[in-house]
Amino acid sequence: MSLHIMYDHQCQKCAAYYIPYEKGIVCPNCGLDEEEIYDIVPVIVHSAKYQMDTMGFYTPIAWWTGSFGDYVALIIFQILDEYNKQIEMEDFQEVASKYCNSRSWGNQLYMKNHIHELSYKVFLGLQTVTPDKAS
Numbered sequence: 518m519s520l521h522i523m524y525d526h527q528c529q530k531c532a533a534y535y536i537p538y539e540k541g542i543v544c545p546n547c548g549l550d551e552e553e554i555y556d557i558v559p560v561i562v563h564s565a566k567y568q569m570d571t572m573g574f575y576t577p578i579a580w581w582t583g584s585f586g587d588y589v590a591l592i593i594f595q596i597l598d599e600y601n602k603q604i605e606m607e608d609f610q611e612v613a614s615k616y617c618n619s620r621s622w623g624n625q626l627y628m629k630n631h632i633h634e635l636s637y638k639v640f641l642g643l644q645t646v647t648p649d650k651a652s
């Protein structure tokens with residue numbers, strides 16, 4: 518099983534999907550600053566950690582995308598795995614940047630930097646998670 522992220526959010530003005538994960542995150546498509554804040558970082562960190570603890574890697578083999586949050590999380594899991602399997606020892610930001618640049622975003626190009634930044638937050642969050650098995 519996998520831990521899903523049930524969260525959807527669309528900009529009130531332009532209807533673009535994005536995650537207002539902290540104060541000051543504006544719509545990456547039109548720049549609207551909305552009231553809503555949903556701190557998705559710990560939720561994705563929790564799901565990623567669960568995945569790593571049970572499977573040994575981040576990207577679930579089968580991932581049913583039930584929400585926009587799931588869609589975003591899947592991309593971030595893939596970036597985390599890219600980072601782990603690279604042998605060049607590049608830092609996370611470089612790996613995330615390459616991944617986001619090589620990915621096809623269709624008509625959602627506004628998401629590229631948005632998800633790149635969010636992936637870095639998740640990466641940092643994973644560094645501070647205390648292992649369950651710590652004694």
Ligand SMILES: [Zn+2]
Nearest residue numbers: 528531544547
């Ligand atoms: Zn917008």
